[in-house]
């Protein structure tokens with residue numbers, strides 16, 4: 192099957208690679224020529240500069256006969272003559288803090304696609320094509336897509352929905368062994384196109400292949416994300432807070448009581464200073480906006496967003512309320528710049544908020560370390576008035592030596608082994624702020640070595656004099 196992907200971001204590139212790996216002939220179109228050139232290099236290191244996702248580079252290179260990348264609309268037009276499906280993988284960020292989804296990228300791409308589709312097969316439009324929303328879109332977007340196509344004179348098409356459930360950091364492993372595939376369509380013809388696309392998975396006993404209408408598919412994605420987001424907020428803001436406020440509660444022990452209830456289960460039961468990333472926050476806000484538009488109460492969504500935000504603010508403010516730490520003129524080591532481990536994606540990462548906070552409080556220098564997300568993090572602060580105060584550290588030791596405070600903002604597994612490097616390089620008397628409880632197994636040892644510790648899910652741990 193020939194399949195076009197529009198948008199070569201995390202979702203477009205990963206889904207396209209898996210489609211090519213499933214035997215389809217795939218073209219990926221993106222408006223960003225630099226990105227396209229890097230993907231077309233078929234060089235793993237260069238591909239990973241654009242998008243670090245374990246296994247993605249290898250998968251693209253292994254399937255190079257079946258996948259190519261383009262920013263040339265004429266090439267896309269030719270490809271469309273025989274294309275049976277188009278996946279729309281465009282960004283759908285929030286519009287101006289209003290909760291409403293900014294569909295500009297999606298609509299621009301849909302209009303561009305419509306113009307090409309109306310001309311396919313020399314204008315006869317003989318080839319049936321299914322246009323599929325893979326972007327996370329508002330529940331009623333399918334109607335908008337149809338209207339755009341009809342206005343441009345497109346015929347012989349269907350519009351479906353196939354929300355993406357990938358988890359950044361394990362997108363490729365997750366996509367070749369998906370738990371579920373959700374396809375939304377309005378005709379048996381469109382369901383048949385989906386079955387062809389996913390024939391590799393459809394008969395697997397491990398995959399739940401769920402056929403619904405496009406509205407249910409879009410709603411299912413937004414609602415699933417909210418349930419997950421809410422669970423994180425509950426764990427951070429209620430379970431974690433309880434363990435901070437009552438002496439003698441060990442977060443890990445309380446956690447084990449909770450997760451050993453099968454109804455609760457394990458997912459999301461950790462403590463962190465923020466649920467960031469590109470999806471949870473904007474999808475919750477979009478859901479709130481859509482439900483608000485139907486006059487439904489949205490307090491729980493609002494509280495979840497607030498609980499998540501409060502966790503980060505609370506954690507950062509504890510440096511002042513519990514330790515009277517003065518950041519003025521201080522050097523801070525910042526560990527973990529991506530929004531979580533195994534990705535170079537810094538969108539809504541806790542490190543961004545922590546950096547802003549420390550700079551606002553007068554920090555002299557931030558020495559930031561991350562195994563791979565450094566360039567994206569620096570890029571984010573390019574235009575910042577204090578950009579010169581932010582330095583990338585090549586090694587963990589550089590973010591420790593001579594610092595007054597260190598802050599761990601995400602969960603790269605190697606941070607669990609930081610203790611000996613801290614003791615060797617970080618001056619005693621310094622403050623350790625652990626936003627992921629990465630050093631929980633060593634808090635006693637660190638306190639005995641002269642460090643005060645503020646950790647999410649623990650009261651202040653004072654150094655032992």
Ligand SMILES: NC(=O)c1ccc[n+]([C@@H]2O[C@H](COP(=O)([O-])OP(=O)(O)OC[C@H]3O[C@@H](n4cnc5c(N)ncnc54)[C@H](O)[C@@H]3O)[C@@H](O)[C@H]2O)c1
Pocket residue numbers: 197198199200201202203220221222223226280281282283296299300325326327328355356357358359469470
């Ligand atoms: N990243 C995730 O983990 C994830 C998971 C599930 C769903 N989603 C959803 O998938 C969608 C895409 O997310 P993403 O993280 O891949 O976004 P992204 O920002 O990483 O990538 C989007 C790509 O679209 C390109 N683009 C923008 N306008 C274009 C146009 N008119 N024509 C062609 N290309 C264009 C951009 O250059 C970029 O490469 C969003 O709706 C998101 O909510 C993301």
